[in-house]
Amino acid sequence: MIEPLLMPGSATAGGFLLVLAVVLPVLGVLLSLALGGRHAERIALILMPAGLAVAGATTAAVWRTRAVLQYFVGGWYPPLGVAFRADGLSAVMMLVTGLLICGIGLFARVQFASPEQGEGRAPFAFWTLLLAIWGGLNAVFLGGDLFNLYVALELLTFAAVPLVSLDGRAETIKAALRYLLFALLGSILYLLGAVLFYGAYGALAIVILSGRVRAEPVAWAAIALMTAGLLAKAALYPFHLWLPPAHAGAPAPASAILSGLVVKAPFFLVVRLWFDVMPGQPQQAAAQILGTLGAAAILFGSVVALRQARLKLLIAYSTVAQIGYLFLMFPLAVKPVTGHPWSTFAWTGGVVQAISHAVAKAAMFLAAGLIAEALGHDRIARLAGIGRALPVTVLAFGLGGLSLMGLPPSGGFVAKAMLLSAAVSEGQWWWAVVVLTGGLLAAGYVFLVLARSLADPVEPLRLSATISPGRQAVVLALALCAVLLGFVPLRPLELLQIGRPV
Amino acid sequence: MALDAVLAVLVVGVAVWTVAARDTFAAVVGFVAFGLLVALIWVRLAAPDVALTEAALGSGLTGGLLLGASTRLGRTEAEATGELPGGLLQFAAATVSVLVSAGLIALVLLLPEPAPTLAPKVAANIAATGLQNPVTAVLMAYRAIDTLLEVMVLLLALVGMWSLAPDHLWGGAPGRREPADPDGVLTFVAQVLLPVGILVAIHIFWVGSVAPGGEFQGATIFAAMWILATMAGLANTPPVMRRSLRLLLIAGPAVFFAIGLAGFAIAGAFLAYPADYAKLLILIIEIPLTLSIATTLALLVAGPPEQEPQR
Numbered sequence: 001m002i003e004p005l006l007m008p009g010s011a012t013a014g015g016f017l018l019v020l021a022v023v024l025p026v027l028g029v030l031l032s033l034a035l036g037g038r039h040a041e042r043i044a045l046i047l048m049p050a051g052l053a054v055a056g057a058t059t060a061a062v063w064r065t066r067a068v069l070q071y072f073v074g075g076w077y078p079p080l081g082v083a084f085r086a087d088g089l090s091a092v093m094m095l096v097t098g099l100l101i102c103g104i105g106l107f108a109r110v111q112f113a114s115p116e117q118g119e120g121r122a123p124f125a126f127w128t129l130l131l132a133i134w135g136g137l138n139a140v141f142l143g144g145d146l147f148n149l150y151v152a153l154e155l156l157t158f159a160a161v162p163l164v165s166l167d168g169r170a171e172t173i174k175a176a177l178r179y180l181l182f183a184l185l186g187s188i189l190y191l192l193g194a195v196l197f198y199g200a201y202g203a204l205a206i207v208i209l210s211g212r213v214r215a216e217p218v219a220w221a222a223i224a225l226m227t228a229g230l231l232a233k234a235a236l237y238p239f240h241l242w243l244p245p246a247h248a249g250a251p252a253p254a255s256a257i258l259s260g261l262v263v264k265a266p267f268f269l270v271v272r273l274w275f276d277v278m279p280g281q282p283q284q285a286a287a288q289i290l291g292t293l294g295a296a297a298i299l300f301g302s303v304v305a306l307r308q309a310r311l312k313l314l315i316a317y318s319t320v321a322q323i324g325y326l327f328l329m330f331p332l333a334v335k336p337v338t339g340h341p342w343s344t345f346a347w348t349g350g351v352v353q354a355i356s357h358a359v360a361k362a363a364m365f366l367a368a369g370l371i372a373e374a375l376g377h378d379r380i381a382r383l384a385g386i387g388r389a390l391p392v393t394v395l396a397f398g399l400g401g402l403s404l405m406g407l408p409p410s411g412g413f414v415a416k417a418m419l420l421s422a423a424v425s426e427g428q429w430w431w432a433v434v435v436l437t438g439g440l441l442a443a444g445y446v447f448l449v450l451a452r453s454l455a456d457p458v459e460p461l462r463l464s465a466t467i468s469p470g471r472q473a474v475v476l477a478l479a480l481c482a483v484l485l486g487f488v489p490l491r492p493l494e495l496l497q498i499g500r501p502v
Numbered sequence: 503m504a505l506d507a508v509l510a511v512l513v514v515g516v517a518v519w520t521v522a523a524r525d526t527f528a529a530v531v532g533f534v535a536f537g538l539l540v541a542l543i544w545v546r547l548a549a550p551d552v553a554l555t556e557a558a559l560g561s562g563l564t565g566g567l568l569l570g571a572s573t574r575l576g577r578t579e580a581e582a583t584g585e586l587p588g589g590l591l592q593f594a595a596a597t598v599s600v601l602v603s604a605g606l607i608a609l610v611l612l613l614p615e616p617a618p619t620l621a622p623k624v625a626a627n628i629a630a631t632g633l634q635n636p637v638t639a640v641l642m643a644y645r646a647i648d649t650l651l652e653v654m655v656l657l658l659a660l661v662g663m664w665s666l667a668p669d670h671l672w673g674g675a676p677g678r679r680e681p682a683d684p685d686g687v688l689t690f691v692a693q694v695l696l697p698v699g700i701l702v703a704i705h706i707f708w709v710g711s712v713a714p715g716g717e718f719q720g721a722t723i724f725a726a727m728w729i730l731a732t733m734a735g736l737a738n739t740p741p742v743m744r745r746s747l748r749l750l751l752i753a754g755p756a757v758f759f760a761i762g763l764a765g766f767a768i769a770g771a772f773l774a775y776p777a778d779y780a781k782l783l784i785l786i787i788e789i790p791l792t793l794s795i796a797t798t799l800a801l802l803v804a805g806p807p808e809q810e811p812q813r
Contacts, residue, residue: 016766016772019772023759023763023772026651026654026759027759029654029657029658030657030752030755030756030759033657033661033748033751033752034748034749034752034756036743036745036748071771071772072771073646073647073771073772073773074643074644074646074647074765074771074772074773074774074775075769075770075771075774076627076643076644076774079620079623080620080623080624080627080644081644081645082644082645082647082648118673118743119672119673119743120669120672121664121665121667121669121672122665122669125661125662125664125665128661129658129661129662132654132658132661135654139651147645147648148645148647148648148651151648151651151652151655152651154652154655155651155654155655155658158655158658158659158662159658159662161662162661162662162663162665162666165665165666166665168666168668168669173666192606196609196613199610199613199617199618200613200614200618201618202617202618202619202620203618203620217609217612218609218612218613221605221609
């Protein structure tokens, strides 16, 4: 009875991997709820390598076949059913997510250690929500259907918001509530746009829509509403208001997940909408608006970061700035015709920025967490001596900072160099000025922290906690990954192009 | 036609009144009335499934949640009125709202006529699901993954809300313990309404396979009955660490996952059902799913743990 509808090709050989990528973490959430107590932590730690293996296998399958991996859930083809699809971009995002979740999970074992007896509120919530975020992110990266993606975004929102207020202080609950309101407003706008797409074209699957969408007011309105909603979730200036208190107030491992990964999901969907749903449509004027907001985010976020008194707030404002770089991709890569050489270059630069910022920022937030734990505070003015007390941690912070500044060798350098060359080659030199200015400002705030940390303390430093070498090693490993991204030869970047519309 | 015009004017009027109301309680009452009127509009648009959901979830359960919130905010209400945004901001918000609404109206009028729809395809393939209600076919077969993940969203909302409890109350029962009053009006209402409500809930759930209704609407009525029983003091909410409660919460999605994963082997795909057993399997999923959704909804209304855990 199943009518094969419009879908080119059928389910690919490794398609079940895509189901596992979503199902494993979500099943973990259910098990954690059922068993409770110490089991939540154990389940997360067992699923971490398993999930990473699934992400690795997916990436390998996409690379080997040079084709999109797809799976039709329930055996129903779109438009009736829902498809999961992994192109090169999805695979890379899944892999980075798997690596970061594993690193952050290992780091969090001390902070969110389960009590010997019974169940602790914060550990139970943290480990359960960590798995839920992983499932939500994979669902976003693999979703091929606008409504299924809405559900994935909701999963992500409801897993991410409670992480902000895990320590239960009134100010963090306020920050979490503000985050929730922005995120829900974003959801509503996204859903409105999806409804308009269905109303106009009778389908929600991205593959089908890309063939049907025409340049007309309904499509523009739908994409504008969805983009606005996603910008609220991604905290692009001027929708950034919720981000600094939420990301700075959360416990360090939660900040690393929120700043490194969660805000990348809405960005990923904007990329999907602009390049996959409406490929080749004349929307350059709108792309200039996105670029302008990105530029404003870079300048505003960096300047405000320079003026922060607290380390975690400085890093949070730096996230506001680095999110701006992601959106410089649009004015440089959106072209009336596809296959424009610099367009691919700028698109890749934007994606590399998303990956390298994820890794670098996770390392920096974790480093800040260790510094705050050791000192009992995170006042930048009183960091003197910490460089000697926690040299590995401060080194990790500096290496992460290298990527933010865009200095070689680092993933940030590759990303910013690609955006810069695209800007210069296309004659849109003003974006190049923004990239360079942002790099200088980032150098300013990273140097500020390093200079204070390496200074000699006036009185001998008394640490309020000792930090195990293991946790410092995890942070350094993440920071080294951010550096190593700068050594990745250009060939694997081809992986990102698999499944892109030509 | 006249009825539609009256409905339209009423809905807009109630909406404006709800936004303009100074008192939180009054605004909540307006919101509940608004939800019921919108449900009527769905009936007029021949979408009884949406109408039922709007009445049960949009108006009933959300109204209950808001009512609980407004009671708790009562003490701070006077203080909060002082923080109302200034006239200019209010004017700007109103302008933006009107412009967005006007834009949406224009867009809806621009949509193609007749609307492109998947309804014929839904109907053409429904035999493979063994169901007769197309809405249930979409929710449990064609787009089962959305329903499954949506139930997970509900569970996560509950975990998130529980996480707001202070550490020493973790493991305690949610909400405040209401004292039982054997002669109270609420007790009488609860005693009369509970059996009727449970029967209605079972009916709404059961007809879901052939007629408007289904697990979400049935579950909402179940949840309402539970809330009524705890409000009347006839029952206390269970402690959040109780194993049986946790199992009740996950039973629905767990069975859904189990049958979905079995689909790999017995029907060739995740969340696929073999044609001969489709209806039976969907029913096996729906029964625990209804109970899990009902429990989750009732506990979402009850709030985070507020009672001392018994150790």
